[in-house]
Amino acid sequence: MSLNTKAIAKNAYFISKHRGRVTARVRVPGGHLEARHLEIIKEIAERCGNGTVHLTARQAFAIPGIPAEKIPEVRKLLAPYIREAEVGMGVNLPDPEGGFPVPLPPNVLACIGSRDCVFGNIDTAELAQKIERTFYPGSTLLKIGVAGCANDCAKVHMQDVGIIGMVEPLYDPARCIGCEACVKNCRRAASGALRAENYKVARDDLRCLGCGECVLKCPTGAWSRGAKYYRLVIGGRTGRKHPRAARTFLEWAGEEAVIQVIANILAYIEKHRDKTLPKEHLGYIIDRTGYGVFKQEVLAGVNLGPRAKVAKYINFGGYAYDKGVQLT
């Protein structure tokens, strides 16, 4: 059997452990899709695959058990999905009949966000789709996750770049009845940024996570929603070598700044990554160049907005299974 595995893999198929079989990968930016698109996934799985579908850890579909010779048929079945779910939202894919042109960057994952969740401060899938328009198709490994609030159910702290929706809580003391529901809840469930003072509430701006819990708990509307903002955490990853959680890079940044920073991060990675490796996670590159270089390059030309805060330094914790990793 003759197969060009490199070409197949580039077309977003895994080469399966089962000889001659491949697994089709279908991107779902933000993990949210029209229910009718499931028909397409179903048809591919039943006609070309082994009748099963795997939901990937990045919220995409993996359709396993496809004989390599059926790839043209899969492409044909997949074309309407690519046309509607990718091209339709503005992603530049000139040839939807050709399948996904590259597998990189990996699917942008997201929690359900403000479309359905009371805690969600942002429309996570909408932002994921904006990011998809900016960076897909590409050639750079950059795992991005979007979380609607600081609860981080999407586990964006394990991504190269995690985006966390924030809201500025606005306080109107004239509506406050001093019930302290916000104060107690912030202490218990958030960061203890609120304290009672003279029967009213004072907020510590440095502690506030922008999670919006105070707005949710307030019975009178004394706390209300201000502008939307974003926190960016960077350098998180799983992986066998040196897993670690991401750390905060930006807080109270605007949406446009987030998109610009991601574009700059892609350029930074291409400039500094270890080209002897097929791909390298962002955190390793930051470790090598130092945070100062990272910060300088990815913030170049970015208008962060008046509220934004940038980490002065980042002390990544984490651990390595093999201490030799750092000593070679």
Place this chain on the structure above:
Amino acid sequence: MGYLFSADAFNSLLAELKTRYKIFAPKIYRGKGRTAGTDLVAYGEAGELAEIAFDRKTAFSPKEIIFPVNQTMFYFTKEEFQENLPPKEDKDMIIFLRACDINGIERMDAILLQNGPYRDVYYEKLRGKARFFLIACDQSWESCFCVSTGSNRTENYSVYVREENGQVFCLVKDRDFEEIFSKYGRPADVEPRFIEENKIRVRLPEEIDQRVFGHKLWEEYAARCSACGRCTVCCPTCTCFTIQDIFYRDNPDCGERRRVWASCLIDGFTDMAAGVSFRAGYGERLRFRAMHKAADFKKRFGLFMCVGCGRCDDACPEYISFSKCLNRLSEIMGEVGQR
């Protein structure tokens, strides 16, 4: 007299009224809902027809206009105090509100002006400034049960207002407004219309007594309620308040005494000296609220307190429905009555 206004004519009317009155009406506050991307419908000052949300139900009642959430009663130093009644020169107020809320304010009048020998002067001052512009309800919302409580109608208003496709029909009852309405409006036959049927029907408990106290109903509610207090904050008939003495941080020799809304559902309401709190359980708190709304108030004033606006249903994060609670109380009283 009845009048018909085009949108422009009504805006001219509002503009002139605004020189003499503060005008309050239901408004939509974009993006100000509790959760992201949702709107808040609440009372605020309005100056134009387009600002008034005739077809929306407010999350909070208009009581806050005449009974502010926070009200400074007086300022004090070590030696003396200065009372803080609303100043005389303040404009009178026009409030656009629905029949249920006018009925609600009548209940507030009962408890704040007719309860015992003292009238609440702070309330009385603001209340005296209020003129009611009755908004016609063209629909009954999911949680409304005003017909069951008899608060779907009212005669207590200065002007009846019905908005229809950008035109406004008004019936002026208060002579003070006749001249200005005749200046901008065309004479028309206007008959007040009221909601005659709600989706929810409530059988009001005829008589509730302490036999319902030990019922397992309250245990169920205790398990569901989170004591957030939203039901009482949005209620047009809840008037409980607490008193706070504030000593200014930079000069604790001066300060002010405020009265601030309080709620029987919220922690601290029944805290007493020596740390006793006699309604610690959430079921007990809900029972107290239900008994007050359905029985105690009626015993004193002869009025069923709840006006069936259903806001507490809309506000409850645990989906506890007061109309359902009232129906269950009626059932329970029927059961214990048969025994």
